[in-house]
Amino acid sequence: MAGKSADEWFAEYELSHRNPVNKRIHWICVPVIAAAFLGLLWELPAPRQSWIAINWSIVAMLAALAFYIRLSLRLAIGMAIAFALLACGFIAYRQTLATPLWIPSLALFVIAWIGQFIGHQIEGKKPAFFQDLQFLLIGPAWVLRDFYRRMGW
Numbered sequence: 001m002a003g004k005s006a007d008e009w010f011a012e013y014e015l016s017h018r019n020p021v022n023k024r025i026h027w028i029c030v031p032v033i034a035a036a037f038l039g040l041l042w043e044l045p046a047p048r049q050s051w052i053a054i055n056w057s058i059v060a061m062l063a064a065l066a067f068y069i070r071l072s073l074r075l076a077i078g079m080a081i082a083f084a085l086l087a088c089g090f091i092a093y094r095q096t097l098a099t100p101l102w103i104p105s106l107a108l109f110v111i112a113w114i115g116q117f118i119g120h121q122i123e124g125k126k127p128a129f130f131q132d133l134q135f136l137l138i139g140p141a142w143v144l145r146d147f148y149r150r151m152g153w
Contacts, residue, residue, distance in 0.1 A: 005071075006071045006072045006075065006141070009071065009134075009135075009138045009141075010138070010141075010142055012128065012131075012135075013128050013135060013138050013139070013142050014142075015125070016120070016125035016126065016127065017128075017142075019119075019122055019123045019124075022119035022123040025115050025116065025118065025119035025122075026116065026119055026139065026143065027146065028112075028115070029112040029113075029115040030112075030116075030140055030142070030143050031140060031143055032108050032109075032112040033108075033109060033112045033113060033116070033139075034140045035086055035105075036106070036108040036109035036112065037060075037105075037109060038057045038060060038083075038086055038090075039057070039086075039090060039105030039108075040102055040105045040109065041056040041057035041059075042056070042090045042101055042105075043100060043102040043105070044056045057087070058087065061083040061086075061087070064079065064083075065079060065080055065083070067134075067137050068137070068141060071141060072141075074153075075141050075144055075145060078144045078147075078148070079140065079141065079144060
């Protein structure tokens with residue numbers, strides 16, 4: 001994390017997210033991209049032992065939570081709740097629908113990235129992750145922080 005505070009990360013992220021239309025696009029597309037990416041990981045084959053089954057989506061969620069805990073405990077709690085809801089949603093989806101989870105996940109992932117790039121075209125600035133891949137983790141936290149503010153938390 002290079003020792004940056006949450007406020008420093010958000011200040012840098014906001015440099016390429018000032019246009020109100022781009023911000024609204026990100027408010028929708030960032031959570032969709034995160035959920036779709038985790039849905040894709042959920043479907044990846046993983047090693048199985050008699051005593052443990054690895055799920056790559058859960059591994060990614062735990063790694064992201066480690067990042068968020070270092071960033072902000074309050075944001076980490078919100079992200080943990082979001083991850084738990086996603087995991088429950090993935091389990092319910094797989095138990096009730098015949099279409100593999102990776103199909104809607106891939107479609108949503110592509111559509112949401114198209115939306116993101118349209119937003120950045122409107123903004124006139126490159127996505128922040130071109131500068132540092134850690135911004136791919138900052139985006140969801142930035143949306144959550146905005147949600148907290150709107151809720152008065």
